[in-house]
Amino acid sequence: MNKRAAPVARQPTDWQTPAMQRHVRRRYAAERRFRLLGLAAVCASAAFLFYLLATMIAQGASGFTETRLALPLDLRGHVTVTRAQLNGAAADLALAGAGLENAVDAAADRAFPAQGGEALLSDGAWLRVRDAIKRHPRLLATPVTIPVPVATDIDMAYKGIGTPESEAAVAALGTHLSRGLNVSFFTGADATDPTRAGIWGALKGSLLTMLVTLALAFPIGVLSALYLEEYAPRNRWTDLIEVSINNLAAVPSIIFGLLGLAVFLGTFHMPRSGAIVGGLTLALMTMPVIVIAGRNAITAVPPSIRDAARALGASPIQVVFHHVLPLALPGILTGTIIGMARALGETAPLLMIGMRAFIAAPPGRLTDPATVLPVQIFLWSDDVQTGFVEKTSAAIIVLLVVLLAMNGLAIYLRNRFETRWK
Amino acid sequence: MSNAAPKMTASGVNVFYGRKQAIRDVSIDVRREDVTAFIGPSGCGKSTFLRTLNRMNDTIPGARVEGDIRLDGEDIYAKAMDVVQLRARVGMVFQKPNPFPKSIFENVAYGPRIHGLARSKADLAQIVERSLTRAGLWAEVKDRLSDSGTALSGGQQQRLCIARAIAVDPEVILMDEPCSALDPIATAKIEELIHELRGRYAIVIVTHNMQQAARVSQRTAFFHLGQLVEYGDTSDIFTNPRQDRTKDYITGRYG
Incomplete structure (x- = not known):
């Protein structure tokens, strides 16, 4: 048996001393501080994310829309194709070969000579007319008005960020212009003309x-x-x-x-x-x-x-x-x-x-x-x-x-x- | 082969983990009619030795087994021995209940299914029912066989693991401290189950609990520092040990 030191009388801990109380307060303060820091971090990242999404949507939403010009067309005598040519896969080639693009440009020149004529139209405007004709061949036989996409500067001006000239043109065209969903953005590929570019x-x-x-x-x-x-x-x-x-x-x-x-x-x-x-x-x-x-x-x-x-x-x-x-x-x-x-x-x-x-x-x-x-x-x-x-x-x-x-x-x-x- | 021949025999078994020797020259017979208990202090090698009996040590990197272990006279470390079949013949229950995270039915049906023991769906269902009944779990789970096996209580999970082991109809069941993670009531149920399974299967149980060894086994082996110190009838070991080390351990001098 080894000897043991005499037991020291146990001093009860006084939890009420000012030093103790300060210690407890410090611990609670540290707890609160840490929680607030965490909350601030979450808020900051949420704010960044929100800002990113908000700017993207604000800038990008208009990218899904296009500006259309109601173009009066009379293709009689300008474009001659037979009914048979309009059926099947050869229709695109037939219409392009019949000079549809020139006819559409000429129609713009006739209808809006003061505002810029064919320069108002998107490169893809005649394609819209072509597709409409393929669906309804009778459009070749009567004067019609077809909404077609406009050139990019007119499009931008109509959306609010144009040059003085293009804004003047937009003002002059007035109600001939309208807005719509840019379907070709979802079906097309890259193009040099932004109004034709697709994703x-x-x-x-x-x-x-x-x-x-x-x-x-x-x-x-x-x-x-x-x-x-x-x-x-x-x-x-x-x-x-x-x-x-x-x-x-x-x-x-x-x-x-x-x-x-x-x-x-x-x-x-x-x-x-x-x-x-x-x-x-x-x-x-x-x-x-x-x-x-x-x-x-x-x-x-x-x-x-x-x-x-x-x-x-x-x-x-x-x-x-x-x-x-x-x-x-x-x-x-x-x-x-x-x-x-x-x-x-x-x-x-x-x-x-x-x-x-x-x-x-x-x-x-x-x-x-x-x-x-x-x-x-x-x-x-x-x-x-x-x-x-x-x-x-x-x-x-x-x-x-x-x-x-x-x-x-x-x-x-x-x-x-x-x-x-x- | 007479019925008195031992089910498993081990002679001169050494086990190494890398350079460390965990088991030194152990020779032991496991009788087919009896429950054999391995006792000894922690780290004495009793679990290691148990795992050599169905070659579960094969998967541990660096583990090496020397000596001769036979199941019905067949060398289980021979080249011709198929480990997969050996483990179907020598089943195992682990320290911690480890049911698969699948339904109760699937847990028990898994073994028969991979070994192709059931000829039909009805046959398989019968095997599952029989195994769960033998494990004393059928009455508790028969209405919820499709529930997850992991949702059962600890004691039920361990009995599910026993049912899973006996579903492949093994000849030997090895139990590695099957009750150490269970409360006294669940422990009592497992011990009762071991009594009932005795005779049908040769059972080897590793335990820390000497009372448990005394209660469930007929033969007891005392391991110390990787050696088999004493092996004999449980009644002799606990009442009349021949070795001082056995006596010291049983009387609680160390361990």
């Missing part, structure tokens, strides 16, 4: 590119993650691979563009500007993100579940596909969507492989020249014509809507799988 070409390019990216990056990424987590032995090689993947995820995207340029265009001679090359390049960039997210999700599956399955005699592949993968899937999907969202907003690597070209037709196949939404935004924002300012904002709104739709899909999928397995 569909870039949107379709983006969708095709994302399709290629997803089809490559998702299976390869998930299989890599599964192999590295479930099968690969832990040694120097797997460590090296792990470090390399982590580094790849942090490589600036333009480097992937250079890689794509050298490998896909230089070595394999794939078509320049094609969605397939863009998709391959972005897949290289997205894969490490999916691998890392996938590995995290797979590690998060409790080892006890693997043990339980193994102890029942499940083979390694059954353990993976019956238990690990279903439980990890929500996390893998989240990572995939983050990677895809990043790829969707990517511009720099696509510039390197020629997707910044002026593409006036939506791509039909993966090998057709294409551009994507962020590159289109970049190109339009660079354009000197005032008309492209609102088109830029409108394109940004389209890009944001696509992103939101993707995120919504991700949340839906995640919830679906979680309720199924948990």
